[in-house]
Amino acid sequence: MSQWQTPPHPGFSVDPSVAPTLRPSTADRDYADSILRTAHAEGRLTDAELAARVERADSAWSLRELNEAVAGVSVPTTPGPNLTSLPSAAMPPIVGRLDPARRNAQLVLTRSVAGWLALAVLFNVIWVFTRGPGHYYWPIWPMLATALPLVGLVIARFGPDPAPVRHVQPPTDAL
Numbered sequence: 648m649s650q651w652q653t654p655p656h657p658g659f660s661v662d663p664s665v666a667p668t669l670r671p672s673t674a675d676r677d678y679a680d681s682i683l684r685t686a687h688a689e690g691r692l693t694d695a696e697l698a699a700r701v702e703r704a705d706s707a708w709s710l711r712e713l714n715e716a717v718a719g720v721s722v723p724t725t726p727g728p729n730l731t732s733l734p735s736a737a738m739p740p741i742v743g744r745l746d747p748a749r750r751n752a753q754l755v756l757t758r759s760v761a762g763w764l765a766l767a768v769l770f771n772v773i774w775v776f777t778r779g780p781g782h783y784y785w786p787i788w789p790m791l792a793t794a795l796p797l798v799g800l801v802i803a804r805f806g807p808d809p810a811p812v813r814h815v816q817p818p819t820d821a822l
Contacts (some may be wrong), residue, residue: 658681659671659678660672663711671709671713676704700717756801770790774786
């Protein structure tokens, strides 16, 4: 029997018992998040348990750790859209930070803006000490050029939701 045929969690990319030290993919983490949210919506996890398990799943370094984070909650036999399409009233407030497409967008945006501001200050200090006010304001050009990536980050953070991720079924041994 292949590692793909009957894994304990059919949504994981590889059976955690076959490759326990393999780093989990984003899809593996998303699947674990959906299992935990479903268990919470069904009343099998409290808010505190959900928060602790989600934190463990987000920081898991291996499939073994990710599997341990979802241990003890029942798992549906097949992954599907029903795992992520829970009514919003059933989701606790913590789920707002679980959106995988925007999980770290706020942190990245904040650090990028701080980095851009530091560069802008540096450009202006160089300008003041080389020529100073009354001369051509050349710092505007590098400031505009370094601000372009920020536009993409702002769109990623506040723009429309990305298209849903399609999960590809793993290959089977059947010919």
